[in-house]
Amino acid sequence: xxxxxxxxxxxxxxxxxxxxxxxxxxxxxxxxxxxxxxxxxxxxxxxxxxxxxxxxxxxxxxxxxxxxxxxxxxxxxxxxxxxxxxxxxxxxxxxxxxxxxxxxxxxxxxxxxxxxxxxxxxxxxxxxxxxxxxxxxxxxxxxxxxxxxxxxxxxxxxxxxxxxxxxxxxxxxxxxxxxxxxxxxxxxxxxxxxxxxxxxxxxxxxxxxxxxxxxxxxxxxxxxxxxxxxxxxxxxxxxxxxxxxxxxxxxxxxxxxxxxxxxxxxxxxxxxxxxxxxxxxxxxxxxxxxxxxxxxxxxxxxxxxxxxxxxxxxxxxxxxxxxxxxxxxxxxxxxxxxxxxxxxxxxxxxxxxxxxxxxxxxxxxxxxxxxxxxxxxxxxxxxxxxxxxxxxxxxxxxxxxxxxxxxxxxxxxxxxxxxxxxxxxxxxxxxxxxxxxxxxxxxxxxxxxxxxxxxxxxxxxxxxxxxxxxxxxxxxxxxxxxxxxxxxxxxxxxxxxxxxxxxxxxxxxxxxxxxxxxxxxxxxxxxxxxxxxxxxxxxxxxxxxxxxxxxxxxxxxxxxxxxxxxxxxxxxxxxxxxxxxxxxxxxxxxxxxxxxxxxxxxxxxxxxxxxxxxxxxxxxxxxxxxxxxxxxxxxxxxxxxxxxxxxxxxxxxxxxxxxxxxxxxxxxxxxxxxxxxxxxxxxxxxxxxxxxxxxxxxxxxxxxxxxxxxxxxxxxxxxxxxxxxxxxxxxxxxxxxxxxxxxxxxxxxxxxxxxxxxxxxxxxxxxxxxxxxxxxxxxxxxxxxxxxxxxxxxxxxxxxxxxxxxxxxxxxxxxxxxxxxxxxxxxxxxxxxxxxxxxxxxxxxxxxxxxxxxxxxxxxxxxxxxxxxxxxxxxxxxxxxxxxxxxxxxxxxxxxxxxxxxxxxxxxxx
Numbered sequence: 001x002x003x004x005x006x007x008x009x010x011x012x013x014x015x016x017x018x019x020x021x022x023x024x025x026x027x028x029x030x031x032x033x034x035x036x037x038x039x040x041x042x043x044x045x046x047x048x049x050x051x052x053x054x055x056x057x058x059x060x061x062x063x064x065x066x067x068x069x070x071x072x073x074x075x076x077x078x079x080x081x082x083x084x085x086x087x088x089x090x091x092x093x094x095x096x097x098x099x100x101x102x103x104x105x106x107x108x109x110x111x112x113x114x115x116x117x118x119x120x121x122x123x124x125x126x127x128x129x130x131x132x133x134x135x136x137x138x139x140x141x142x143x144x145x146x147x148x149x150x151x152x153x154x155x156x157x158x159x160x161x162x163x164x165x166x167x168x169x170x171x172x173x174x175x176x177x178x179x180x181x182x183x184x185x186x187x188x189x190x191x192x193x194x195x196x197x198x199x200x201x202x203x204x205x206x207x208x209x210x211x212x213x214x215x216x217x218x219x220x221x222x223x224x225x226x227x228x229x230x231x232x233x234x235x236x237x238x239x240x241x242x243x244x245x246x247x248x249x250x251x252x253x254x255x256x257x258x259x260x261x262x263x264x265x266x267x268x269x270x271x272x273x274x275x276x277x278x279x280x281x282x283x284x285x286x287x288x289x290x291x292x293x294x295x296x297x298x299x300x301x302x303x304x305x306x307x308x309x310x311x312x313x314x315x316x317x318x319x320x321x322x323x324x325x326x327x328x329x330x331x332x333x334x335x336x337x338x339x340x341x342x343x344x345x346x347x348x349x350x351x352x353x354x355x356x357x358x359x360x361x362x363x364x365x366x367x368x369x370x371x372x373x374x375x376x377x378x379x380x381x382x383x384x385x386x387x388x389x390x391x392x393x394x395x396x397x398x399x400x401x402x403x404x405x406x407x408x409x410x411x412x413x414x415x416x417x418x419x420x421x422x423x424x425x426x427x428x429x430x431x432x433x434x435x436x437x438x439x440x441x442x443x444x445x446x447x448x449x450x451x452x453x454x455x456x457x458x459x460x461x462x463x464x465x466x467x468x469x470x471x472x473x474x475x476x477x478x479x480x481x482x483x484x485x486x487x488x489x490x491x492x493x494x495x496x497x498x499x500x501x502x503x504x505x506x507x508x509x510x511x512x513x514x515x516x517x518x519x520x521x522x523x524x525x526x527x528x529x530x531x532x533x534x535x536x537x538x539x540x541x542x543x544x545x546x547x548x549x550x551x552x553x554x555x556x557x558x559x560x561x562x563x564x565x566x567x568x569x570x571x572x573x574x575x576x577x578x579x580x581x582x583x584x585x586x587x588x589x590x591x592x593x594x595x596x597x598x599x600x601x602x603x604x605x606x607x608x609x610x611x612x613x614x615x616x617x618x619x620x621x622x623x624x625x626x627x628x629x630x631x632x633x634x635x636x637x638x639x640x641x642x643x644x645x646x647x648x649x650x651x652x653x654x655x656x657x658x659x660x661x662x663x664x665x666x667x668x669x670x671x672x673x674x675x676x677x678x679x680x681x682x683x684x685x686x687x688x689x690x691x692x693x694x695x696x697x698x699x700x701x702x703x704x705x706x707x708x709x710x711x712x713x714x715x716x717x718x719x720x721x722x723x724x725x726x727x728x729x730x731x732x733x734x735x736x737x738x739x740x741x742x743x744x745x746x747x748x749x750x751x752x753x754x755x756x757x758x759x760x761x762x763x764x765x766x767x768x769x770x771x772x773x774x775x776x777x778x779x780x781x782x783x784x785x786x787x788x789x790x791x792x793x794x795x796x797x798x799x800x801x802x803x804x805x806x807x808x809x810x811x812x813x814x815x816x817x818x819x820x821x822x823x824x825x826x827x828x829x830x831x832x833x834x835x836x837x838x839x840x841x842x843x844x845x846x847x848x849x850x851x852x853x854x855x856x857x858x859x860x861x862x863x864x865x866x867x868x869x870x871x872x873x874x875x876x877x878x879x880x881x882x883x884x885x886x887x888x889x890x891x892x893x894x895x896x897x898x899x900x901x902x903x904x905x906x907x908x909x910x
Contacts, residue, residue, distance in 0.1 A: 021071050024064055025054060027107030031085070032060035036402075037111065039082045045073035054107070055402055062107060063316055068376050085112035087158035087182025119181065127188055129181075136179055138188070145191035148240050150218055152177070154186045157211040165214065166200040169193075178202070180212075196245035199224065199236045206232040226251075279303040279326055284362035287327035287395055292414040293512050293538035295344070297790065299407045300324045300351060300400055309397060313369040314355045324400040330412060331393045333469065334482055335423060339388055340413040341396060342380040347792045348766055350406020353377035359395040366397075377401065378408070407766070414510060424485055432494045436487045450497035453546050455524055459483060459492040462517020470520065471506040472496070486518075502551035505530055505542045512538040513887045536889055562689065562702070585627035586674050589653040590635065592622040592664070605878050606631045612842065613880040630675030637664060712783040714739075714773040716812075717858065717892045718791070719903070726808040728791065731892065731903055732771060734814075739773040740782070744812070747791070756812040763806055764793030813903075827853070827900050832893055836907035839884040845895065845902070847877050856894040857881060865891075883908055 029037060039062070041052040048070050054062050069075075081091035119132025125139035152175060156163060164178025167190070174197075175190045199216065203209055208230040216224040216238065224238040239245030253263030254273040261274045281288045282305045290296070303324045314320035332339065343354040356379040358368035374380035379398070388394065398410065424437030430444035461468065469484035480503075481496045505522060509515060519533040522544065530544035545551035560567045592602065602622065603613045616622045616637075635650060652660040652672045660672035686699025692706035716732040736742060736755060744752045746759050747767035761767055770788040777783075793808045830845040847853065857866035866881060883891075888908050895902040 022066055022068050023103055023105050024066055025052060025062075025105050025107060026064040027054075027062040027109065029056045029060045029062065029109040029111055031111040032056045032058070033085075033111065034058045037082055039080060039107070039109065041107075042079045043067065043069065044076045044078065045070055046076065048073060053402075063318055065316060066372075080107065082109070083158070085181070085183075087156075087160060127186065132181075138177060140188055145189075147191050147193045148218055150175075150190045150192045150216065150240070152188050152190060153215045153217065154180060155213050155215075156180045156182050156184055156186070157209075158182050159205065159210045160184065160212060162204045163209055163212050164202045164204075166202070167192075168198040168200060169195050192240060194241040196237065196239050196242055199226075199238070201226075201228040201234045201236075203228055203232045281327045282325070283307065284327050284359070284395060284397070287329045287362075290328050290330040290396075290410075290412045291539055292330075292333075292412060292508060293510060295409050295411045297346060297407055298326055298343075298351075298398060298410050300326045300398070301405050301407070303405070307363075309357060309366065309399075311355055311357055311366065311369050311371075311399070314371050314399070314401070316371060320355070320401070322397070322399050323403040324405045325397050328396045328398070328410070329393055330396060332388050332390055333414060333484065334391045335484055336385045336390065338385050338415045339383040340381075340411070340415070342374050342411045343378040343398065344409040344411055345375065345378065346407055346409045346766065346790075347794060348407050351400055351404055351408040352406075353401035353404045354379040354408065355399040355401055356381055357397040357399070359397065360392075362395065371401075422485060422487075434485070434492075436490070437485075445495070447495075452497050452499045453524055455481075455496045455498050455522060455529075455546070457481060457483065457494050457496065458521040458523065459486060460519050460521075461486045461488055461490050461492070462515065463488050464511065464513075464516045465490070465518060467510045468515055468518055469508045469510070471508075472498075472522075473504045473506060474498075475502045498546060500547040502543065502545050502548050505532075505544070507532075507534040507540045507542075509534055509538050511887075513889055516888055585629045586654060588626050588628045588674060590624040590626075591651045591653070592616070592624075592637070593649045593651075601637075603636045603878065604633055605636075606633045612840075613878075628674045630677065632671065632673055632678035634669045634671050635664070636669040712775050712785055714771055714785050715787045715890070716771055716789070717903075717905075718789055719858065719892070719894065726793070728808060728810045729901075729903075730769070730810050730812040731814075731905070732812065733890075734905065735775075736771075736773060737814075738775060740776045741774040743772045745770040745772070746810075754812075756814060758809065758811045760809045761791075761793070761807050764808070766790050766792045769810070826851070826897050827895060827902050830895060830902045830904065832904050832906055836909040837883060838909065839882070841881045841883050841893070841906060842878070843880065843893070843895075844876065844878045847897075851897055853877075854896045855879075855881065856896070857883070857886075858892040858894060859889070 023043075025041065029039075036055040036057070039054040039056070041054060043050040043052065050067065050069055052065070052067055054065065056062055077093050077095045079091060079093040081089055083089050119129030119134075119136060120127045120139035121132050121135040122128055122139045123130075125141055127138065127140050152165075152167070154163065154165070154177060160180040160182035163180050165176060166173050167175035169192070174192060175188070177186065177188055180186055199214065201209065201214070209228040211227065213227045214225060215222050218240060223240070224236055226236050228234040237246050251263070252270040254261050254270070255263070261272065279300060279302045280286060282303045284307060303326050306322045306325065309322035309325065310319060311322070312319050330339070330341075341356065343351075343356075345352065353372070354374075354377070356368075356370040357366045358381065359366055368381060370379045370381050372379065400406075422434070422436050422438045423441040423443075424434030424439075425432050425444035426437050426440040427433055427444045430446055432443065432445045457470075457472070459468070459470070465486040465488045468486050470482065471479045472481035474480050480498060481494070483492070483494060486492060503522075505520065507515065507520070514536040515534040517533075520531060521528050522530040524546060529546065530542050532540075532542050534540040543551055560569050562568060590604075601613055601615055602624065604624075604626070605612075606628075612626060614624070635652075637648075648664055650661060650664045650670065651658050654674070659674075660670070662670060664670050686696030686702070687706040688699050688702040689695060689706045690697075695706070714733055714736065716730050719729040719731060720727075742753060742755060744754070744757055744759075745768075746752070746761070747765075747769055748761060750759070752759065767790070768788055769791050770786055772784060772786040774782060774784045791810070793806065826848045828846045828848070831843070833842050835841075843855070853870045855866075855868045855870060856864050858864055865886065866883075868881070870877065870879065881893075886908050890905065890907055893904040893906055
């Protein structure tokens with residue numbers, strides 16, 4: 001390894017111990033070149049290192065830059081380094097004893113200082129070097145050559161002072177040179193006779209010329225060129241107007257300077273040139289549309305093309321030109337809305353400094369601009385209601401500061417809750433009359449004679465109807481109908497006159513949790529052409545045809561398919577677990593009279609597996625009103641934090657008559673019977689539909705877990721390992737068992753067709769894991785669906801997962817699978833009910849050991865939403881989780897002990 005020369009710059013530095021969580025860096029570089037010089041700064045805290053890149057301007061100025069630092073730490077030392085005028089990388093560090101408590105830190109550098117630069121110092125010489133301060137005797141002057149006027153050109157890169165050369169004729173030196181400055185070109189003229197020559201190359205360190213090159217030019221033609229690739233000596237032979245010389249053979253390679261693998265020494269092109277793939281949306285004309293409520297991964301690594309855009313607010317307010325830009329479009333809704341656009345870090349630490357620009361048209365003026373309004377150095381734009389025009393397409397350009405390139409996330413949010421006013425048609429005579437509208441928006445439509453197809457769109461809303469909107473798009477991607485601004489639990493009907501063709505009904509939800517019980521129908525002449533609902537997330541679509549064959553099939557209708565249920569839907573073809581039934585139960589009131597300390601709970605269980613729990617209402621009297629089916633029950637008082645209930649009195653009432661009463665204390669169970677009591681039939685929960693894939697003939701009560709052969713949907717949970725291993729558990733939805741074909745794409749060039757594979761990643765990513773499942777319908781048709789999640793080695797920070805050596809492993813396990821770390825299972829017979837649930841999830845399991853179990857509720861992205869520790873002495877454990885504050889959707893229940901992990905999937909439906 002080369003030893004760095006002594007430091008060629010001085011720096012005056014004052015640094016804060018940063019209780020303010022950041023510092024400003026700025027400064028000046030004397031003798032700076034016209035091109036920017038990159039300065040690498042590292043700020044070391046108590047347990048962290050913050051990297052910073054600074055760049056000089058042609059004037060030598062270094063613009064002010066704010067640096068975010070971790071909260072609560074102190075700076076221990078700072079290091080800075082760059083390549084100086086000789087091509088040497090210089091570095092210096094400062095410890096904490098040199099710092100003052102300042103927030104503004106000036107950095108002053110000298111590009112060329114205290115260095116001896118050899119060269120020709122005579123301005124009359126043809127090779128005069130104005131930067132040289134020590135003449136090396138190399139000056140050359142114009143002379144009249146009667147032989148061959150030969151030019152030897154030396155182009156240096158780094159470590160130019162190691163380079164020298166000698167030109168031999170018949171073993172006699174006739175020309176030579178050396179001791180060059182890095183990153184310069186030197187030309188010398190020589191008057192040489194015809195003959196065979198040898199060009200000798202020398203390197204004093206012995207590692208080659210470090211990409212420095214030479215050319216020998218005669219009468220304007222390059223007759224020889226090359227470099228010393230390695231070692232301390234090399235030679236090239238050639239002739240000047242002389243035949244029979246032993247010449248160096250030609251060099252094959254890529255001769256195109258625009259190629260990635262361009263070889264400047266190649267003399268013959270061998271068709272090996274490789275070129276970078278241009279980013280698809282590198283130009284405005286190729287901008288990609290954004291979907292409301294989406295967060296996407298953007299990549300400007302190969303965004304080489306520019307349109308000459310200048311951002312006045314870029315470059316930390318100094319202005320900067322476009323360098324590595326990508327383009328997107330977004331269309332505002334038909335109603336007033338606030339718009340939020342923000343670039344977010346994706347963990348790759350590549351694209352970390354973005355710049356935004358908003359345009360109305362390609363080639364137009366930038367109407368909005370942002371540099372670093374987001375987190376750290378990232379960009380963000382927030383538009384309040386009415387700032388952007390309604391139903392208007394805008395263009396978003398995202399650029400990397402100073403050519404910053406890589407990947408990050410882009411978030412696009414639309415919020416329609418701008419005002420308490422409800423816009424709509426207020427005329428009761430109109431076909432789209434909105435009784436909830438408070439202000440007429442001029443949208444009233446009246447019955448007209450339709451020469452085409454008169455279509456009705458019916459929207460039946462549930463809860464959170466203000467989140468709902470929809471578009472009807474024809475085959476040319478033109479919106480021909482739309483709707484929004486709904487209220488809860490109402491029916492809305494609109495009429496449209498449409499031509500024959502294929503159409504797509506697009507469903508949007510601004511919150512991202514589906515339509516919460518709302519559904520749609522498209523009707524022509526009394527026939528339903530399409531229907532459905534958005535069961536989850538922020539977007540869904542159904543394609544259908546109006547008097548047109550060959551359109552894609554309409555998505556299946558979800559609902560309750562059990563005719564015995566009170567909410568049976570005869571149109572539904574896929575059961576979504578929403579069936580509700582009349583309950584044959586007895587109203588029961590339980591009164592507990594006795595002083596209890598805070599955080600005390602009551603627990604009711606039955607021999608049929610029923611469990612219900614809650615907190616004591618106050619410190620004197622607790623009243624519990626429940627409707628219980630016939631059975632044998634026990635009542636228990638539990639101090640969940642070790643607290644206790646002082647001795648109290650309990651009474652169980654049915655129709656205001658006591659059926660059980662007596663004394664009760666902490667951790668003491670008392671029994672009572674309802675109806676036929678302990679002689680009633682035990683309830684077995686499971687899927688009771690014989691047509692379901694997981695039908696349980698032993699089940700006596702349906703728990704909403706039925707899975708059907710042709711459920712064209714797939715997803716999976718991501719669960720970081722909690723034991724400290726570099727492992728992520730992947731839990732696909734249970735209907736993967738009904739798939740006729742599966743394909744796991746691991747995002748690193750490898751795939752698997754196993755149902756539950758394992759895979760090792762070499763590196764921390766990011767990697768995009770995709771699952772594609774194909775399902776077959778009984779009618780012979782089929783569908784394929786793909787679900788993807790981005791994985792990184794550090795995505796599970798805080799959950800015991802570390803990846804210090806790089807790389808991690810994923811294990812795919814079945815829904816409800818048990819992951820044991822020992823041969824003996826300490827957790828058995830785990831059951832959850834009701835499923836789906838609304839506000840409370842009951843649990844029961846058997847524990848063989850006296851240990852601590854942890855219960856976690858996770859969303860589909862693996863985010864922990866609820867976490868609770870259970871202490872038990874072994875045996876049957878019962879309890880509940882309050883999910884009142886969770887939104888509708890699919891969740892994962894995870895029960896962990898020291899040697900085992902159990903998972904179950906459940907649904908919250910409100």
